[in-house]
Amino acid sequence: KGANQAVMAAKLGAKTALVAKLGTDTFGDNYIENLKNVGVDISHVGRIEGASGVATITVDDMAENCIVIVGGANNHLDDEAVEQARTLLENSKVVVFQQEIPLSTNLTALRLIKSIKQRCNHYLQCCSSH
Secondary structure (H helix, E strand, C coil): HHHHHHHHHHHHCCCCEEEEECCCCCHHHHHHEEEHHHCCCEEEEEEECCCCCCCEEEECCCCEEEEECHHHHHHHCCCHHHHCCCHHCCCCCCCCCCCCCCCCHHHHHHHHHHHHHHHHHHHHHHHCCC
């Protein structure tokens, strides 16, 4: 889901990056090629031995869908990856979070962004008071 959103944003002209882990399987290889081809910055996409995360969408007779997520490599995205993406996060105008990665990793990134925004807000308040 997250990669799909990054791809569509890039296709619409947004400068887009993805922080993720992919496996060394065919899905991971295909994702990397597709992300590169549409212009998504993949400098924070790591690869690990094993399967990539996948999502399967099922639709019932009432047109209700259910998304089944198998985390795969996404389960290995950790706080270290967030720290490595610090500059990217500091300079981003929009950050989208997915529940495809460990909750603790999302929380680490949210705390980092909150601390950055607090510093920015303090700076803006100081500057606007002059």
